[in-house]
Amino acid sequence: MIRYDYRSLEPYQxxxxxxxxxxxxxxxxxxxxxxxTSFLNLRRRLGHPPPxxxxxxxxxxxxxxxxxxxxxxxxxxxxxxxxxxxLLRTLxxxxxxxRLLLSDFSALPDAIPGVNAPVVQARVRGTAVxxxxxxxxxxxxxxxxxxxxSRLRDMYEHALAQPRASGDEGLLxxxxxxxxNSSSPLSVGAGFFSSYQPQxxxxxxxxxxxxxxxxxxxxxxxxxTHAEFMETYADLESTTLQSGENPLVDYYKNVKxxx
Amino acid sequence: xxxxxxxxxxxxxxxxxxxxxxxxxxxxxxxSQQELLVPRHPCVSTxxxxxxxxxxxxxxxxxxxxxxxxxxxxxxxxxxxxxTPRRTxxxxx
Numbered sequence: 001m002i003r004y005d006y007r008s009l010e011p012y013q014x015x016x017x018x019x020x021x022x023x024x025x026x027x028x029x030x031x032x033x034x035x036x037t038s039f040l041n042l043r044r045r046l047g048h049p050p051p052x053x054x055x056x057x058x059x060x061x062x063x064x065x066x067x068x069x070x071x072x073x074x075x076x077x078x079x080x081x082x083x084x085x086x087l088l089r090t091l092x093x094x095x096x097x098x099r100l101l102l103s104d105f106s107a108l109p110d111a112i113p114g115v116n117a118p119v120v121q122a123r124v125r126g127t128a129v130x131x132x133x134x135x136x137x138x139x140x141x142x143x144x145x146x147x148x149x150s151r152l153r154d155m156y157e158h159a160l161a162q163p164r165a166s167g168d169e170g171l172l173x174x175x176x177x178x179x180x181n182s183s184s185p186l187s188v189g190a191g192f193f194s195s196y197q198p199q200x201x202x203x204x205x206x207x208x209x210x211x212x213x214x215x216x217x218x219x220x221x222x223x224x225t226h227a228e229f230m231e232t233y234a235d236l237e238s239t240t241l242q243s244g245e246n247p248l249v250d251y252y253k254n255v256k257x258x259x
Numbered sequence: 260x261x262x263x264x265x266x267x268x269x270x271x272x273x274x275x276x277x278x279x280x281x282x283x284x285x286x287x288x289x290x291s292q293q294e295l296l297v298p299r300h301p302c303v304s305t306x307x308x309x310x311x312x313x314x315x316x317x318x319x320x321x322x323x324x325x326x327x328x329x330x331x332x333x334x335x336x337x338x339x340x341x342x343t344p345r346r347t348x349x350x351x352x
Contacts, residue, residue: 084329087310091323094316098323104330144330 001114002036003028004052004075007066011040011050012074016135024135028074035082042085046154051078051115077114079145084152088159099259100156100221103229106256108146118145149223149256156258157220160202221259226252229259263300278302284309 001014012028013036019025031037043050052075056062065071091098108119110130121128122141134143202217230236230248240246267274279302283289289307296303310328 097320102325
């Protein structure tokens with residue numbers, strides 16, 4: 001979790017402490033965690049703005065604000081998906097020819113305060129009860145985070161587009177499949193006839209045809225709502241109820257797909 | 260189970276070259292999935308580990324399925340959260 005200092009607009013990372021009695025505390029330091037740093041750099045590169053009121057971007061307004069009595073000096077807590085970033089990196093390095101089908105919650109009711117904040121809930125006699133704090137005893141509560149899908153998509157496509165880092169050298173190269181119907185070195189002549197690279201395609205890899213079988217880059221992933229995804233891929237006729245309702249389309253309003 | 264049943268009945272030639280790998284962080288769930296699936300679909304392998312400790316490279320084309328995986332565990336909250344991420348790769352070679 002991070003918060004921005006309203007004076008300098010610098011991000012601070014939250015550290016959770018547990019004292020001898022088992023009570024939780026929280027304090028803020030400058031960002032030292034490398035994963036948080038790389039998440040923040042990536043977000044800047046992708047043009048994803050931090051959740052700050054736009055009026056505070058002006059230094060003069062900020063100076064007035066900071067002189068107001070009782071005005072908070074740190075922004076609303078923001079929960080950032082750092083482990084999601086490390087999952088995307090694992091996908092890129094360890095599954096170079098995967099296609100991702102990911103489905104999850106884009107929004108959750110009864111979340112604790114904050115940006116991208118989780119819902120913290122316990123099961124009491126079979127019913128989920130949401131609470132208003134993150135400081136609960138480990139193991140007894142479920143903590144669920146919503147996913148910002150369009151940002152996830154940008155992060156994912158960016159991760160896949162990265163050249164392989166030097167640390168990856170021990171890993172195998174991307175192998176052309178013997179079943180592939182194209183093995184021409186695409187990068188060599190790619191720009192010969194045209195420098196046009198379709199926006200919705202990834203840069204092609206040598207010797208690897210896309211799943212369409214054509215020597216073009218793979219289709220970039222898209223975000224679908226649950227209903228859009230089901231309307232595209234599900235058998236709606238045989239899943240419609242007698243009432244005319246289709247749960248695949250009418251329910252799961254807070255679920256999205258990345259595919 | 261249903262995915263594999265579907266491929267087997269509708270696309271037997273695809274089923275023949277399908278491997279279905281499940282990465283499951285919970286030992287109990289890994290075991291029950293193994294017992295449930297392997298007798299019916301011998302192409303299933305279960306790996307009892309976290310995807311964050313995954314160290315093998317998969318050079319073949321595959322589908323990576325992640326259903327309600329990132330909702331629970333993808334934040335640095337190991338101390339908070341017993342939720343189990345599940346990850347599946349479906350490989351057709």
